[in-house]
Amino acid sequence: MNKYREIAKIYMKAQLVWRADVIFNMVFTIAKIIFAYLIWSIIFEAKSRVGEFTFFGMMSYYIVNSFLSQLEMSPRISNEINQRIRNGTFSKYMIVPVNVEGYFAAMEAGIVLFYFIFDLIAAAVWILIFRIQFVFTRDLLTIVCAVLMILIGLVFMVQLNFFLGLLTLKYQGIGTFLMIKDNLVSLVTGSIIPLALFPELVVRIMKFLPFYYVTYLPSMLLTGYNQSEALYGVGIILIWAIAMQGIIKLTWKQYIRKYDGVGI
Amino acid sequence: MAQKWRKMTNIVETKDITKIYKRYKKKDGLKGSIAGLWKREYEEKAAVRQMNLTIEEGEFIGLIGPNGAGKTTLIKMLTGIIAPTSGEINVLGFYPNDMKNAYKKQYAVVMGQKSQLFFELTVNDTLRLFKEIYEIKEEEFQKNKAYFSRLFEVEELMNVQVRTLSLGERMKMELIVALLHNPKILFLDEPTIGLDAIASKQIRKFLREVNEERGTTILLTSHYMEDIKALCDRSVVINHGLLIYDGKTKDLFDKYQLSKRITAVFDHPVAELKLKKDGVDVILEGEYKKIYNVQKDMTKAVLAEIMQYEPDDISIEEEEIGAVVERIYREGSAVYE
Amino acid sequence: MINHIRKYGRVLRELIRLRFQNLMILRLDFFGPFFVDGSLFFIQLLAFRAIYSKIDAIGSWGRGEMILYIGTFSLLNAISMTICFFGINGIPSKIKSGEMDLYLSKPISPLFRLTFEYVNPGSLLLIPLSIGIIVYGAGTREGEITGGSVLRYLFWLVIMAFLYYIMEVLIRCVSFFLISTARMEQIEEAGLMLCFKLPGIAMYGIYKVIFYFILPYGIMATLPVQSLIGEMTWKTALQGIATVAVFAVLTAMVWKKGLRHYNSASS
Numbered sequence: 001m002n003k004y005r006e007i008a009k010i011y012m013k014a015q016l017v018w019r020a021d022v023i024f025n026m027v028f029t030i031a032k033i034i035f036a037y038l039i040w041s042i043i044f045e046a047k048s049r050v051g052e053f054t055f056f057g058m059m060s061y062y063i064v065n066s067f068l069s070q071l072e073m074s075p076r077i078s079n080e081i082n083q084r085i086r087n088g089t090f091s092k093y094m095i096v097p098v099n100v101e102g103y104f105a106a107m108e109a110g111i112v113l114f115y116f117i118f119d120l121i122a123a124a125v126w127i128l129i130f131r132i133q134f135v136f137t138r139d140l141l142t143i144v145c146a147v148l149m150i151l152i153g154l155v156f157m158v159q160l161n162f163f164l165g166l167l168t169l170k171y172q173g174i175g176t177f178l179m180i181k182d183n184l185v186s187l188v189t190g191s192i193i194p195l196a197l198f199p200e201l202v203v204r205i206m207k208f209l210p211f212y213y214v215t216y217l218p219s220m221l222l223t224g225y226n227q228s229e230a231l232y233g234v235g236i237i238l239i240w241a242i243a244m245q246g247i248i249k250l251t252w253k254q255y256i257r258k259y260d261g262v263g264i
Numbered sequence: 265m266a267q268k269w270r271k272m273t274n275i276v277e278t279k280d281i282t283k284i285y286k287r288y289k290k291k292d293g294l295k296g297s298i299a300g301l302w303k304r305e306y307e308e309k310a311a312v313r314q315m316n317l318t319i320e321e322g323e324f325i326g327l328i329g330p331n332g333a334g335k336t337t338l339i340k341m342l343t344g345i346i347a348p349t350s351g352e353i354n355v356l357g358f359y360p361n362d363m364k365n366a367y368k369k370q371y372a373v374v375m376g377q378k379s380q381l382f383f384e385l386t387v388n389d390t391l392r393l394f395k396e397i398y399e400i401k402e403e404e405f406q407k408n409k410a411y412f413s414r415l416f417e418v419e420e421l422m423n424v425q426v427r428t429l430s431l432g433e434r435m436k437m438e439l440i441v442a443l444l445h446n447p448k449i450l451f452l453d454e455p456t457i458g459l460d461a462i463a464s465k466q467i468r469k470f471l472r473e474v475n476e477e478r479g480t481t482i483l484l485t486s487h488y489m490e491d492i493k494a495l496c497d498r499s500v501v502i503n504h505g506l507l508i509y510d511g512k513t514k515d516l517f518d519k520y521q522l523s524k525r526i527t528a529v530f531d532h533p534v535a536e537l538k539l540k541k542d543g544v545d546v547i548l549e550g551e552y553k554k555i556y557n558v559q560k561d562m563t564k565a566v567l568a569e570i571m572q573y574e575p576d577d578i579s580i581e582e583e584e585i586g587a588v589v590e591r592i593y594r595e596g597s598a599v600y601e
Numbered sequence: 602m603i604n605h606i607r608k609y610g611r612v613l614r615e616l617i618r619l620r621f622q623n624l625m626i627l628r629l630d631f632f633g634p635f636f637v638d639g640s641l642f643f644i645q646l647l648a649f650r651a652i653y654s655k656i657d658a659i660g661s662w663g664r665g666e667m668i669l670y671i672g673t674f675s676l677l678n679a680i681s682m683t684i685c686f687f688g689i690n691g692i693p694s695k696i697k698s699g700e701m702d703l704y705l706s707k708p709i710s711p712l713f714r715l716t717f718e719y720v721n722p723g724s725l726l727l728i729p730l731s732i733g734i735i736v737y738g739a740g741t742r743e744g745e746i747t748g749g750s751v752l753r754y755l756f757w758l759v760i761m762a763f764l765y766y767i768m769e770v771l772i773r774c775v776s777f778f779l780i781s782t783a784r785m786e787q788i789e790e791a792g793l794m795l796c797f798k799l800p801g802i803a804m805y806g807i808y809k810v811i812f813y814f815i816l817p818y819g820i821m822a823t824l825p826v827q828s829l830i831g832e833m834t835w836k837t838a839l840q841g842i843a844t845v846a847v848f849a850v851l852t853a854m855v856w857k858k859g860l861r862h863y864n865s866a867s868s
Contacts, residue, residue, distance in 0.1 A: 017288070019304075020779040020785075024785055024787060024788065025787075027788065028787045028788060028791060031788060031791045031792075032791055035791060035792075035794075035795040038795070038799065038804070038808050039652070039795065039798060039799050042659065042799070042803050043652065043655065043656055046656050047655065047656065050655050051655075175633070176633030176634070176636060176637060179633075179637040180636055180637055180640045183637065183640045183641045183644055184640060184644070186644070187644045187647070187648070192644065192648045192794075193648050193651055193652060197651040197652070197654075197655075198647070198651055285864065340702070343705075343706050344705070344706070345702050345705050345706060345863070346863065346864060347861060361861075363705065363860070365708035365709070366708075368706060368707060368708035369708045371706075372706075373702075373706050375702065378699070378700060378702060378703060380703055382619060382623060384622075384623050384626045385619060385622055385623060385626070389618075389619055389622060390619075392615055392618075392619075393612070393615040393616065393619055395615075396608065396611040396612040396614075396615045397612055397707050397708065397709045397714075398707075398708060399608055399708075425626075
């Protein structure tokens with residue numbers, strides 16, 4: 001376990017060196033909230049409610065959701081695996097005596113933990129400055145469920161991206177597919193607009209996908225919506241995570257032999 | 265301005281050029297990292313210090329130095345990729361960092377680590393692009409292409425996907441791409457890095473021919489003493505950004521390369537050799553393989569002695585670059601005229 | 602001068618030829634960008650619909666104008682994707698890896714080469730799609746559209762495509778001065794995403810200042826649409842031209858300064 005802690009720590013330290021990145025990341029979190037404020041303030045001018053949202057409910061949703069989706073940084077895992085397999089430097093991870101998936105998970109944990117602190121400060125500052133009447137649930141069980149869902153959701157995203165990265169071993173040109181996936185994920189995790197604004201049918205389909213539970217449902221829960229789905233959601237994402245782990249195990253065994261280290 | 269001190273035959277002249285890089289000094293540990301977010305300490309590192317260098321037209325010069333000595337930085341300043349922090353540079357009458365196209369057309373640079381070729385395509389494809397970039401006339405283009413592909417013995421590889429070429433073949437192609445526009449100066453940064461003995465030898469042969477036949481001035485950096493010794497009449501040694509030797513290559517080796525490494529391999533077990541000579545350091549003493557560091561003037565005698573034991577194979581290598589540089593460094597800088 | 606243009610023309614032809622051959626070999630990469638962009642485009646349309654299904658008008662613009670707006674924005678995006686995006690997008694990594702050395706040591710403008718080195722024929726398909734949306738928007742609208750207004754529209758489209766391009770370059774020039782790992786582009790992404798959903802005419806106060814003068818994504822599709830529907834005043838037109846001119850000069854200066862600042866990564 002110690003070695004994974006060290007891996008997390010070294011990536012955390014590495015983040016600090018990129019000072020400009022830290023600032024950009026904060027600005028970006030802020031920008032997303034300001035932009036949402038702008039667009040929704042215009043739309044709410046004509047109406048007091050959009051769907052089930054009030055203006056402040058909507059803003060609270062955006063603050064929580066953009067905060068959570070900033071933490072979801074796992075696409076870098078699949079991209080890195082993809083690139084390293086293609087140029088032959090993936091061996092870097094194969095020769096060290098750690099579990100490769102564990103390595104990536106630890107790396108992700110280190111980076112996420114680091115940004116967690118900074119993004120939290122950013123979000124708090126902006127709630128104060130914009131004097132948003134922040135809507136937040138008071139129900140303890142809902143909070144516990146939401147936090148659990150976030151944690152499992154982040155793990156699931158790491159697993160998923162690790163798995164997709166491994167697919168490069170079989171399918172070379174997967175880079176494009178990864179980009180399409182990133183686009184779709186940004187939609188179905190509700191980071192563009194709350195899924196509740198889509199037609200009923202669309203929402204029902206999304207509920208079958210794991211992404212619904214990664215940042216969308218927790219954001220809704222924390223801002224006081226969809227309370228009835230709390231327990232059920234934790235169960236679903238947990239099942240997805242377990243299933244994913246099984247798939248990874250199978251794939252890893254089968255595909256790792258295909259790695260030929262071409263390039264360097 | 266700079267024209268005054270430029271003689272006609274000198275095509276490169278630098279006067280006290282210095283390049284200083286700033287680098288971030290991070291304290292150890294997480295605490296240090298966090299502290300570094302607000303306040304950063306930088307240290308300045310001089311990659312090249314007050315260097316004066318003159319190169320005449322048609323010379324073949326070797327630039328020697330250990331890793332981080334400042335060789336690449338010097339080449340980058342001479343090609344104009346980076347600007348010196350202070351000092352004057354004049355190459356072919358230009359200040360390189362002005363990045364004038366007229367200047368860029370007169371030199372070529374090959375960096376062993378960076379490829380100009382399009383990996384998925386053939387060399388011919390890449391050449392056509394460079395023909396247009398350098399505005400080479402069709403006739404001259406064909407002539408040069410034929411000349412170099414024959415010289416480098418790669419005629420049948422011109423229509424092969426680059427990624428399928430071996431490292432040695434690829435380096436030849438890099439050289440062809442670079443030489444296509446008849447540059448007056450060719451800067452070569454570690455062209456033989458990673459190549460095996462045969463490929464390096466071929467590359468050396470071609471480079472000599474380019475220098476002699478075409479009159480191209482060549483500045484070569486290399487880790488391998490072999491490269492420098494075989495090609496360059498004149499050598500410049502730099503260490504920690506300082507020029508510590510500038511003179512004939514032959515003198516450099518006579519004076520500073522004090523020993524050779526002899527490796528002997530036997531097909532029968534041989535007990536410890538009783539070498540009578542002083543100045544022989546034993547590096548490995550096995551039954552089948554023996555390695556000695558031998559002072560240069562002793563080589564002949566020691567070899568004769570070893571021969572009596574009927575070795576299966578024997579090899580003599582030059583002393584590695586680091587040891588030579590260190591020796592010069594210890595003796596203080598030595599600029600020979 | 603003529604020779605100069607001829608040379609660049611020939612280099613351009615070679616770059617495009619090489620790019621095509623390269624794409625033919627990596628077949629999947631040919632249509633890859635189309636699917637990537639197509640999916641993004643589709644998502645934006647969905648989001649746009651979801652937001653505006655709740656309201657009928659923004660300022661003086663009704664549904665037809667909004668459709669014209671989103672069509673114009675995606676057309677600008679498609680033009681950039683087809684011609685220069687992938688080349689320009691590679692600038693930061695080339696600075697970081699030191700590969701920029703190879704561009705700087707050639708007797709041709711490095712920016713020219715970077716701009717046209719990675720054209721993307723796959724994204725071409727997005728252009729007719731966007732035009733389709735524009736035509737549909739024009740049909741939905743009630744007002745009349747004359748030949749003159751179409752010409753004015755095309756004029757503004759070209760100007761704004763240029764603005765789109767220089768903004769791409771400007772933002773990536775930051776890499777010359779800051780060592781960072783690709784966060785700066787996020788600002789561009791966020792700005793584009795917002796302005797894709799919200800036309801400039803709806804902006805007010807500080808937002809208008811930001812998206813008209815600091816990150817001028819707000820005017821990119823707004824001005825062409827305004828010129829098409831005859832809503833453009835002389836003041837907006839002059840302001841638009843001035844903005845583009847200022848950003849062009851700024852980008853040229855930053856690029857030049859960036860090249861001087863470039864400290865080629867070692868080895």
